[in-house]
Amino acid sequence: MTSPDLKKAAPSGLLGRTGLTGLGQARHLGLVAALVLLAAVGLVTRPDTFATTSNLVSILSLAATIGVITVGMTFVIIGGGIDLSVGAIMALASVWATTLATQEFGPFVMVLCALLVGTGAGLVNGLLISYGRLVPFIATLAMLVAARGLAQRMSDRKTQLVQAENTALVELSTTRWLGIPLLVFIFALVVALGWVVLNRTTFGRRTYAVGGNPEAARLAGINVRRHTMLLYALSGLCCGIAAVLIMARTTTGSSTHGDLYELDAIAAVIIGGTLLTGGRGTIIGSILGLLIFTLITNLFILNGLNTSDQLIAKGLIIVVAVLLQRRNLKERTL
Numbered sequence: 001m002t003s004p005d006l007k008k009a010a011p012s013g014l015l016g017r018t019g020l021t022g023l024g025q026a027r028h029l030g031l032v033a034a035l036v037l038l039a040a041v042g043l044v045t046r047p048d049t050f051a052t053t054s055n056l057v058s059i060l061s062l063a064a065t066i067g068v069i070t071v072g073m074t075f076v077i078i079g080g081g082i083d084l085s086v087g088a089i090m091a092l093a094s095v096w097a098t099t100l101a102t103q104e105f106g107p108f109v110m111v112l113c114a115l116l117v118g119t120g121a122g123l124v125n126g127l128l129i130s131y132g133r134l135v136p137f138i139a140t141l142a143m144l145v146a147a148r149g150l151a152q153r154m155s156d157r158k159t160q161l162v163q164a165e166n167t168a169l170v171e172l173s174t175t176r177w178l179g180i181p182l183l184v185f186i187f188a189l190v191v192a193l194g195w196v197v198l199n200r201t202t203f204g205r206r207t208y209a210v211g212g213n214p215e216a217a218r219l220a221g222i223n224v225r226r227h228t229m230l231l232y233a234l235s236g237l238c239c240g241i242a243a244v245l246i247m248a249r250t251t252t253g254s255s256t257h258g259d260l261y262e263l264d265a266i267a268a269v270i271i272g273g274t275l276l277t278g279g280r281g282t283i284i285g286s287i288l289g290l291l292i293f294t295l296i297t298n299l300f301i302l303n304g305l306n307t308s309d310q311l312i313a314k315g316l317i318i319v320v321a322v323l324l325q326r327r328n329l330k331e332r333t334l
Helices: 003-008 022-045 053-078 086-097 107-130 136-155 167-174 182-200 202-212 214-219 224-250 261-271 283-302 307-333
Strands: none
Touching (some): 053 202, 053 224, 086 107, 086 224, 107 224, 261 283
């Protein structure tokens, strides 16, 4: 498809937001300022523990797992969808990969199993939404329940340990380059690949077009159904990668992995500036939003604050972010 065809597929100003506009630059600078402010709070409230190497590595390790999922979520939401099942799919992939039958074949097969399970579950979401005509909210909610239930059934609600002979998998977390765990570099690689795909490929341009105006995209020759299906498969693949990272970090596979990860991923994407209605957003914004959420979680833990208060704070942040989005959209349409 030629560039003029793609330009017809989306409303003016939505297609091509692969680069940073003035508004996008301002939002990113605002997110960086928020990170600096949170870091200052940490230095003031817990100067003895916040800036330590172990705490910073802990922040990056936690961000890595949720961050990979956030990359997939960014694609889905820019494409006009939503995925509530990411945490449950990650849990299912981790349980399936740590079954004794799978572990007998070694770490390579475990990783391959996690990736295939994640991609397969995402593909089912995509088929239900694209060809089954189910609303994304309903389809992914059903997958959330089904995947979590299947993970519980496969594991008999027990935590499955990674066997000692599969040290290569565990080394993703224990091996460090420049003092940083290898799994953080894997996260950085996924972010870089996601940025390239979204900003430098036809797939990325079509994602913006489908999210901006699916009917116009269809008339321009884009196979909207197939593209939507591929977006959810990509989200599932990211869940599979995240399952590998959490298996390496915790040396376990469990049906409880990824609980409320969908909340953190969606919130990070929204805070990063991606429109819930689709058609606009950036990978960098989503990652900055993720770091803000991860830093908030870390500050709550270091200061011994209640987990329920943490959830309330995150909920308020999501509401404020959506309200700011709506205000900005109204200002742009006036």
